[in-house]
Amino acid sequence: MSTLLNDDKEILVDFINESNEALEKTELVLLGLEENLAAGGDVDENDINSIFRTFHSIKGSAGFIGLVSMNQLTHEAETLLDNVRKGKTDLKKAHIDIFLEVSDTLMMMMNHLHENFSEEGFPGDIDELKERIVRLIDDSTADDGKTKPAKKSEKKKSKKTEPAPQKTGDGADAKVTDAMLDALISPEMVKQFVVDASELLDGMEQDLLALEKAPDNMELIESVFRNMHSLKGNAGFFNYGDISQVCHRAETFLDLVRSGKALAEANQISLILQVLDFLRSAIENLDAGKPAVISGKIGLLDLMSDVLSLEEEVSPSEETPEKASAEQEQKETNKKSESQEQKTESVSSKKTEAKPQTNAAKKSRSSISDVIRVDxxxxxxxxxxxxxxxxxxxxxxxxxxxxxxxxxxxxxxxxxxxxxxxxxxxxxxxxRMIPLSGLFGKMKRLIRDLATKNNKKIDLIINGGETEVDRSVLEHISDPLVHILRNSADHGIEAPAAREEKGKPGTGRIELSAKQVGGEIWIIVEDDGNGLNREKILKKALEKGLISESEMDMADEKVWNLIFQPGFSTADKVSDISGRGVGMDVVVRNVEKIRGRVEVDSTQGQGTRVNLRIPLTTAIVDGMLMRVEETIYAIPTLDIKESLQVGEQNVVDLMDGQEVIKIRERLIPILRLHELHELSFKAKPLSEGIVVVTEKGAQGIGFLVDEILGQQQLVIKPLPEYLGNIKGVSGCAVLGNGEICLILDLSNLIKMVEVP
Amino acid sequence: MEAVDEAVVLEPGVNAANEGQFLTFMIGEQQYGVEIKYVTEIIGIQNITSLPDLPHFMKGIINLRGKVIPVVDVRLRFGMEERDYDERTCIIVVSINDTNVGLVVDTVAEVMNIPEESIEPPPKVNSKANGNRFIYGLGKVQDNVQILLDTQKLLFDEELEQLSAIT
Missing domain, CATH: 1.20.58 (Methane Monooxygenase Hydroxylase; Chain G, domain 1)
Incomplete structure (x- = not known):
C-alpha cells in the first residue's frame, strides 16, 4: 500500500527536495565515473561511496514514508553498488548505465510524487528495472555467489521490520565497514550532521512544548517521532552509538504513544525534553571536535526505561480516544487520495485547522523553494x-x-x-536577515521551565516571529531576551494565588512580539505581572547615591531607567525590589552593542513592558561628525539631543575638577575629549568650543568639541584587533576624503564620567 | 593631506623564491631588514589617526584603500628618539597571520639577497638597547652589517600582550 498515511505534504516535499538535490549530484558523479572508466582510469572509491549514500538515504526515507516501490528500487541499486564498493565486482559500463537509469527513474518518481503525493499511478516500469539490476547483481556475484544469498535474505529481513528499515541494515553495515565509514566521514559531513541535528532537536522541542498543551494531538506526536527517527538514523550512519541508543529508546516510547498504546503525560514529556538537552550537549561536543558522548547515558537510559515500562500497562480506557482520532485521520487521508483535485487544498486546509500555531517559517518550507545554503x-x-x-x-x-x-x-x-x-x-x-521565530521558539522552553520551577502558570504568547533581523542582531539580543523574560517570569508574574487575590486570572501572560517600526525593529516583552515598584527603586537609587533627594519626584520613565544602571543591578541580586534589575545592565550593554536602546514602561500591579529598539542595519549608521584638534569623532545622530555654545555663567566647576554645565535647570557633566584622548593639554574654556549633549545615561553627557562638521552615513568598521580594546571608541569609519573618524562608545564614556 | 598615493605593491604570500630576501630600511645610520615574505606593500607616510591609551610606539591607524590598519613607529619601538616624519619617511605594510600592521621607518633602502650562511645569530650580550630582542640575526653583506628583524616578535612581543591584558 503506497498511499500516504499521516505524513503530510511538508515532509514529503522536504524529502523530494533533498532527494532531487542528491540525485543531481549523483548523476554528475556517475557521468564522471563513466568518463574515467572510458579513459581507462581508476575508480575513485569516494565517488562510489557518495552514490551509495544517496541511494541509501533515499531508501531509508522512502521506506519510512511508505513509498514501497521506491524503497525496493533503491534497495536493489544499493545492493549492486555495495558489491562494487566492497570490490566483489569491477565497475563496468553496464553498471553505470543502470545506475543512471535508476537515478532518472527516481527523479521522475519524485516529480510524480510532488504532483500527486502518492506513488500510485507512476507510469514507469519499476519492476522491469529492478529485475535488470538483480540480473546484474547475480552476474557480478557469479564468482563468489556464496556470500550473496545470505546477505540478501538478511537485507530482506531488515526490510520487514519497518518503519525503521535502515536501522538494522545500518547496524550490520557498520560492523563490516567500520573503518571504511570512518574514512568516509569528512569534517564537512559532521558539520552538516550537527546543523541537521540541531534543527531536528529544535523542531522536537517546539512540538513537545505544544504537545504539553494538547497531549492528544497526533500530528505533533508523529512529528516528534519522525524527527527523533531521522536523528537516530543520522547518528547511526555516523556511528554515534550514544546518540542513536538514546534516540532509539525515546523513539520506542514515542512509537507507543503514536500507536495509541500510551498517552504522553506531562512528566514523560518533561523527560523527553531533558533527553533533548542531553542530545543537544552531545551534539555541541561534536561541534567542538569532541566525541559525541552522552555523559550519564546509562542513568538516562534507565530512567527512560522506567517511564517506558510504566507506559505499557496503561489502562485501555485511556487509549481509546486517541485510537479513534488516529483512525479518523487515516480515513481522512484515504479519502484524500481518492479525490485527486481536492487534494492539495484539503491537505493545506487540514494543516491550518489542526495546527493554528504553525509559524511562517514552516509554511514557507512547504513549497519547493529555490533556497541555497551559503557559508x-x-x-x-x-x-x-x-x-x-x-x-x-x-x-x-x-x-x-x-x-x-x-x-x-x-x-x-x-x-x-x-x-x-x-x-x-x-x-x-x-x-543576512533571519526570522526571529527560531529565537522566540527557544523562549517557550525557558518560560515553561521557569513556570514549572516556581509553580506558576504562564502563557507565553508570541507574535511577529516572522520579523527578520540581521544575523548579528540575533546573536546580540538572545541573552538580553533571556534576561528580560526571566525577570518577567520570576519576578513579574505572581504566584497563581496572589494573582487571583488581585482579581487577575491565575495564569500569567507574557507577550513576546516583534515588529518593524520605521527604521527600527521593536522587540517587546510585555507581562501582566506586578510591575515595577517606583518607591523602592527610588529608595535604592538614593542609597546608592545615583540620585539626590530633590530628584525624588522625577518622571516615571526616568525612574525605570535607573534599573539599567550598573551597580544598581548587582546590589539587587539579593533582591528586595521585586527583583527587577537583575542583569538589566547586561541587557542594555548588549543592546547598545548593536546600537539599539531599551525602553521600559510599567504600571504597578498591572505589568511591565520592555521594548528593545534595534536599528535595522548595524553596519551603517547616521553619524554626526565633529572635530577635536586634528581628530574627527562621530556620534550616532540618534543619540544627540542638542549642541550648543555655553556661556561662562552656566559652567560649574566641581571640586574634583569635573565640569558641569547647567542647561534649563539640568546639570550635565562635561567630558573633554581633548583630555581623555590626550590630544592636547591646552585647557580651553568651555565657552570657546561647542558642547554636544547626548541622550544616553540618566542625566546625559556633554562633549566639548572644537567644531561640528556635519552629518553623514558611516560604514562602521571595527578597530584593528591588534590594538586591543580602546577606551571610549567602539569603531571607526572611513570618510569620503580618506580620513578616518572614530565612533564614540557613549555608554562606555558615560560610565567613565558617572561612576564616582 | 599630502599622501603619497604611489604605492609599491609587492607579490604577497610566501614564495620559495622569496627565501633569503630581505627588505632593508634605515633608522638613523643603521640599516635593518625584514623578511620580504611578510611585506605586502610600501607606502609613503600619510595622515595617522591617533588613538587613546596606546603605548607610545603605536602611532594610531591609517586608511589603506578602505582598510583600517594600525601603525607602529619602529624608532619608538626600539626605544630610540622620536623624529619628525618627512617626505622620505615610509610605511612598510607587513602581514602576519592575517594581521596587517604598518611599520614607520626613516626610509626604505633596497631589497637584498642574504644567503643563510651569511647570517649570524644575534649577539648574546644584551647591551643598552632594548631592541635586541627583536633581532633575528645579523646579515653580513660585503662590509656592511644588516640587522635582520624578527617580524613576529616585532609585532607580537609580550609587551603587547600585557597591554591587552590591562585594558
Missing part, C-alpha cells in the same frame, strides 16, 4: 565588500575635482552609481 563567512565578506563600495562611491561623489567639473553627464553618472550602490547595499543586508 556565513562568504556573506560576511560580501557585506564587507559592499561596505567598501559604499565608501568608494562616496569618495567618487565627493571628489572635489569631479565636482569642480560641473558637468551634467558626470552628475548623472554619479547619481546612477549612487542609486545602484544603495540597492546593492539593501540587497546584501537583506541576505
Amino acid at each position: 556565513v563567512e562568504k556573506l560576511n565578506k560580501l557585506m564587507n565588500l559592499v561596505g567598501e563600495i559604499v565608501i568608494s562611491e562616496s569618495m567618487v561623489s565627493h571628489n572635489p575635482d569631479l565636482r569642480a567639473l560641473e558637468m551634467e553627464s558626470v552628475e548623472k553618472s554619479i547619481s546612477y552609481l549612487q542609486k545602484n550602490v544603495r540597492e546593492l547595499q539593501e540587497l546584501a543586508t537583506a541576505m
Whole structure:
C-alpha cells in the first residue's frame, strides 16, 4: 500500500527536495565515473561511496514514508553498488548505465510524487528495472555467489521490520565497514550532521512544548517521532552509538504513544525534553571536535526505561480516544487520495485547522523553494565588500575635482552609481536577515521551565516571529531576551494565588512580539505581572547615591531607567525590589552593542513592558561628525539631543575638577575629549568650543568639541584587533576624503564620567 | 593631506623564491631588514589617526584603500628618539597571520639577497638597547652589517600582550 498515511505534504516535499538535490549530484558523479572508466582510469572509491549514500538515504526515507516501490528500487541499486564498493565486482559500463537509469527513474518518481503525493499511478516500469539490476547483481556475484544469498535474505529481513528499515541494515553495515565509514566521514559531513541535528532537536522541542498543551494531538506526536527517527538514523550512519541508543529508546516510547498504546503525560514529556538537552550537549561536543558522548547515558537510559515500562500497562480506557482520532485521520487521508483535485487544498486546509500555531517559517518550507545554503563567512565578506563600495562611491561623489567639473553627464553618472550602490547595499543586508521565530521558539522552553520551577502558570504568547533581523542582531539580543523574560517570569508574574487575590486570572501572560517600526525593529516583552515598584527603586537609587533627594519626584520613565544602571543591578541580586534589575545592565550593554536602546514602561500591579529598539542595519549608521584638534569623532545622530555654545555663567566647576554645565535647570557633566584622548593639554574654556549633549545615561553627557562638521552615513568598521580594546571608541569609519573618524562608545564614556 | 598615493605593491604570500630576501630600511645610520615574505606593500607616510591609551610606539591607524590598519613607529619601538616624519619617511605594510600592521621607518633602502650562511645569530650580550630582542640575526653583506628583524616578535612581543591584558 503506497498511499500516504499521516505524513503530510511538508515532509514529503522536504524529502523530494533533498532527494532531487542528491540525485543531481549523483548523476554528475556517475557521468564522471563513466568518463574515467572510458579513459581507462581508476575508480575513485569516494565517488562510489557518495552514490551509495544517496541511494541509501533515499531508501531509508522512502521506506519510512511508505513509498514501497521506491524503497525496493533503491534497495536493489544499493545492493549492486555495495558489491562494487566492497570490490566483489569491477565497475563496468553496464553498471553505470543502470545506475543512471535508476537515478532518472527516481527523479521522475519524485516529480510524480510532488504532483500527486502518492506513488500510485507512476507510469514507469519499476519492476522491469529492478529485475535488470538483480540480473546484474547475480552476474557480478557469479564468482563468489556464496556470500550473496545470505546477505540478501538478511537485507530482506531488515526490510520487514519497518518503519525503521535502515536501522538494522545500518547496524550490520557498520560492523563490516567500520573503518571504511570512518574514512568516509569528512569534517564537512559532521558539520552538516550537527546543523541537521540541531534543527531536528529544535523542531522536537517546539512540538513537545505544544504537545504539553494538547497531549492528544497526533500530528505533533508523529512529528516528534519522525524527527527523533531521522536523528537516530543520522547518528547511526555516523556511528554515534550514544546518540542513536538514546534516540532509539525515546523513539520506542514515542512509537507507543503514536500507536495509541500510551498517552504522553506531562512528566514523560518533561523527560523527553531533558533527553533533548542531553542530545543537544552531545551534539555541541561534536561541534567542538569532541566525541559525541552522552555523559550519564546509562542513568538516562534507565530512567527512560522506567517511564517506558510504566507506559505499557496503561489502562485501555485511556487509549481509546486517541485510537479513534488516529483512525479518523487515516480515513481522512484515504479519502484524500481518492479525490485527486481536492487534494492539495484539503491537505493545506487540514494543516491550518489542526495546527493554528504553525509559524511562517514552516509554511514557507512547504513549497519547493529555490533556497541555497551559503557559508556565513562568504556573506560576511560580501557585506564587507559592499561596505567598501559604499565608501568608494562616496569618495567618487565627493571628489572635489569631479565636482569642480560641473558637468551634467558626470552628475548623472554619479547619481546612477549612487542609486545602484544603495540597492546593492539593501540587497546584501537583506541576505543576512533571519526570522526571529527560531529565537522566540527557544523562549517557550525557558518560560515553561521557569513556570514549572516556581509553580506558576504562564502563557507565553508570541507574535511577529516572522520579523527578520540581521544575523548579528540575533546573536546580540538572545541573552538580553533571556534576561528580560526571566525577570518577567520570576519576578513579574505572581504566584497563581496572589494573582487571583488581585482579581487577575491565575495564569500569567507574557507577550513576546516583534515588529518593524520605521527604521527600527521593536522587540517587546510585555507581562501582566506586578510591575515595577517606583518607591523602592527610588529608595535604592538614593542609597546608592545615583540620585539626590530633590530628584525624588522625577518622571516615571526616568525612574525605570535607573534599573539599567550598573551597580544598581548587582546590589539587587539579593533582591528586595521585586527583583527587577537583575542583569538589566547586561541587557542594555548588549543592546547598545548593536546600537539599539531599551525602553521600559510599567504600571504597578498591572505589568511591565520592555521594548528593545534595534536599528535595522548595524553596519551603517547616521553619524554626526565633529572635530577635536586634528581628530574627527562621530556620534550616532540618534543619540544627540542638542549642541550648543555655553556661556561662562552656566559652567560649574566641581571640586574634583569635573565640569558641569547647567542647561534649563539640568546639570550635565562635561567630558573633554581633548583630555581623555590626550590630544592636547591646552585647557580651553568651555565657552570657546561647542558642547554636544547626548541622550544616553540618566542625566546625559556633554562633549566639548572644537567644531561640528556635519552629518553623514558611516560604514562602521571595527578597530584593528591588534590594538586591543580602546577606551571610549567602539569603531571607526572611513570618510569620503580618506580620513578616518572614530565612533564614540557613549555608554562606555558615560560610565567613565558617572561612576564616582 | 599630502599622501603619497604611489604605492609599491609587492607579490604577497610566501614564495620559495622569496627565501633569503630581505627588505632593508634605515633608522638613523643603521640599516635593518625584514623578511620580504611578510611585506605586502610600501607606502609613503600619510595622515595617522591617533588613538587613546596606546603605548607610545603605536602611532594610531591609517586608511589603506578602505582598510583600517594600525601603525607602529619602529624608532619608538626600539626605544630610540622620536623624529619628525618627512617626505622620505615610509610605511612598510607587513602581514602576519592575517594581521596587517604598518611599520614607520626613516626610509626604505633596497631589497637584498642574504644567503643563510651569511647570517649570524644575534649577539648574546644584551647591551643598552632594548631592541635586541627583536633581532633575528645579523646579515653580513660585503662590509656592511644588516640587522635582520624578527617580524613576529616585532609585532607580537609580550609587551603587547600585557597591554591587552590591562585594558
